[in-house]
Every structure is written in structure tokens, then in C-alpha cells.
Amino acid sequence: MYWLFGKQKSREKQSRLIDFDTTPIADLSFNLLIFFIVTASFIIRQGVFLSLPSLTAGTVKVDLSQVIEIYPQNNGFIVDGRALNRKELLQYLELRKSQTKDAVSIIHMKPDIKYERLVDTLSAIRESGLSKISLKYNES
């Protein structure tokens, strides 16, 4: 009889070991998984976007009245033969945007102009709400 009781007891012990509850582990793992998925796409860097034209892209005909030519300088901007500071450029671009439909900004960059002037010009154009930008490199 004793050996029967002992067998029953060991079977109980075995079943207790088998009934390990894995639900909290699954919950915890899924929570951590969601956390990693969400944080993986975290934006950590900021910048100004520009889409370059393809080498195979054709030419576009634009009316002269739509064109805004900007010549960034190391100490400001030259637009329509006038020297402007950043605030004035922004006001000018906003005015042109309100007057001209589909205005196109052409940025003329020279080799000795600092890179920050290009980024600043692109930023000013974006701030004014203009979206069509052309970047021209004047090597001479």
C-alpha cells in the first residue's frame, strides 16, 4: 500500500513540474518586443531633404515670371540684383509665392561659397512654402 501511495505522490510532483505557467513570460516578451519595434524606428537625426534630378531627366520649360534666381553669398543673398539678409529673403520669397503660381527657385552656387549657405537657402525656400527647387553649380 505504501509503495502505491509513494507512486501517487511522485506522479503529483511530476505533474506540478509540467504545469509551469508560461503566460507571463510570453506577455513580458511581447511587451519588450513591441518596445523594441517602436524604438527601432525612432528618428534621431534631422536634416533638409533634396531630390536630385536624374541624369536621364529631360528639360522643363518654365515661364520667366515663375523663376526666382537666388545667388547665396557668404554674408547674405543676392536676389534680383539686390543684397538681402535672411529675413528679407524670406519675406521676398513669401511675396513671390503669393504672386506667382508654381514659382521655381534656382539656387546658383559658386565653388567658394560655404556649404552652410546652401543649407540655409534650402531651408529659407522650404520655410516660405515653395517646393520647386533647382540647384545650379557655377564653376567659374
Added chain:
Amino acid sequence: MLQSPFLKKLRSFSLGASAADMAMLLLVFFMATTSTEPPKGVTVELPEAVTQGAEQDSLYISISKEGTLYFDGKESSIEDIKDQLAIRQNEKDRIVSITADKDLNYSIVANVLDVLRQYDFLNVVFISQPREEK
């Protein structure tokens, strides 16, 4: 409700253990593949601009004040960059992040942009620090 002999033979079982295993495996995968920092090439002084968030999954080109080029954190010549872009022709849709010093002459940036156009990498972001006032 009538049950077929086949349905009667079926037993209910728990998916708890396999779900935990699967979640753990996925967790390890995400932890292993997530990169939180872009490759560092050189420390530069960034220009200021009104910015947008740049994607992490991009190719990184850094240019120092002296004009030294770095591709994905490694010092490279313009020819090396051409080679790298030629190898990565199936990644043309990826954004190219240009991190350049604000006092750098545009001629160097123009060369890089020219190479990017040649190899059809047309989506560029100029990494900048956010401008405070509008």
C-alpha cells in the same frame, strides 16, 4: 451538438510555451539588428536649418572641414565612394545622408552630389541642426 469521430479525437492544447519561445526569438532578433547610432566618421559643425526627421536607414557620407570624405564611417576617396555606390545599385531608393562641416567649400559637396547623380542615388538629406527661430 453533433460531433464527428474525428473531432472527438482532437484535444485542446495550450500555445503558451511556443508563443513565449517565438516572442523571445523575435526579441533577440530585434535587439541584435537594431542600430541606434549612425556610423561616425568625423565630428563636424553642422549648419542650421528648419529640419525634418531623417531616416535611420540611409547611407552616410561625412565630409570634414578639410574636405576628407567618409563613407559609412570609413575614410574614403571619391573613387572609393563611386565603387561603393556601384556595388549598392540595388539600394538606390535609400536616402543618402550628407553630414558636412558648415564652413566647407561648396565645390567639394558639388563633387559628391555629382557622383550621387551619376550612380542614380537621388534622395539626399543634408544633416543639420534644427534652427530655433523662424
